[in-house]
Amino acid sequence: MNRSKQKGGGRLIAGILAAAVMLWTPTYAAEPSSCTQVRMADPGWTDIDATNAITGVVLGALGYHQNIENLSVPITYEGLKKGQIDVFLGNWMPAQGPLVKPFVDSHAIDVLHANLTNAKFTLAVPDYVAAAGVHTFADLAKYADKFDDKIYGIEPGAPANQNISKMIGDKAFGLGNWTLVASSETGMLTQVARAVRDKRWIVFLAWEPHLMNTEFHLTYLSGGDAYFGPNYGGATVNTVTRTGFANQCTNLGRLFKQITFNVDLENQIIANVLQNKVSVNAAAREALKAHPKLLGPWLDGVTTASGANGLQAVNSALGDH
Incomplete structure (x- = not known):
């Protein structure tokens, strides 16, 4: 066989394979630079301290910066409505039903995901x-x-x-x-x-x-x-965001739709903080390392802020190389 044809055929096959890889490799739209700062609220509740902390560990490993504001619940919802807060992990329902209904009805906030059940x-x-x-x-x-x-x-x-x-x-x-x-x-x-x-x-x-x-x-x-x-x-706790957050910050939107906690996980973090006097961030890291199977579903299809593999980045940050 003519060597030039062999080379040409090899280049053709390589081109086809490269195209196939491109077809099978997921692509993500770049988020606005404003998405790198994630503004969250904390009413001073121990359970939200815990969930904010465990979320902060993940966000930091992905290259995002978490900023937490200590705000009462009514002011938190006003902050979401005005676009001053991005995410709140503490929408306890049905207890907050009367408060949150006007915000939901007027599309001033988005109810994104139930992050805790059996509360x-x-x-x-x-x-x-x-x-x-x-x-x-x-x-x-x-x-x-x-x-x-x-x-x-x-x-x-x-x-x-x-x-x-x-x-x-x-x-x-x-x-x-x-x-x-x-x-x-x-x-x-x-x-x-x-x-x-x-x-x-x-x-x-x-x-x-x-x-x-x-x-x-x-x-x-x-x-x-x-x-x-x-x-x-009996309560369900929802993740709520400012209107349009998940569409504007698509990678973060996917993450916050998938982060789901459980009663045992939160109790473990809270007990570590209050009984063992461990910082809430250290307790959150320990909890994630003790429950590594949580991360797969949370980070399915989620990348770092720069587009790298999200699960690998978080595991690396936790020391699970």
Whole structure:
């Protein structure tokens, strides 16, 4: 065979193979440079500290910069509406339903993805209070004096506090003369710790995932479906973004549609921070290294900010070469 024909045929085959590789190699539209800064919100809740931290580890490894603003929940939604915040991982539903509905209805925010299921969010009492006869919302009024007519909540303006205020305003369960004590997650749990230490009666907002479920022996109260939803405030936590974020920042949009947490993962991070005094970022890294199978689904089709393989970049950053 003529050598020139062999060379020509080789070049033709090489060209065909190169074209085939191009056809099978996924391509990604370049994101605007503004996408490299990811602005997120934290209301000061331990669970959102944990999820923001684990997300920050991934974002950093991918070449993005996470900026976290400490904002109340109402201000967070206003920030999303105004385009000042990109992502919020703490849309607890149905507790935030009344607050978030106007933003959803007016397309001021996008509900991107359910990042946590099987959560809880309702009122609870210490187990010794439950043992004395308090198991439901309807039981509270019978022991008003022992509770000093008070329900302890979190930060002022929080949707859960608003639910309690509405319940009191509706005079539901005979609680019309009760008072909501609003402070913060830390302030509320300090009151719980003092009450438990002295075996005093207290009713307060409780949720899972959170270390409070192992630090204290709690009983969640039933019967509050109208204000906290069924199944003891059974909750789904959504990832919400400013309108159009996922379309403008397509790679990040794909990532945030795929990042999904679980109760055990969050509890592990929270416990490491609060019990072992580890920084939340270090605890998040340890959790990711302990659960490497999470990363495959999270990073499926996701690249670094510069277009390299996302999973390889995160594994490399975690030391899993």
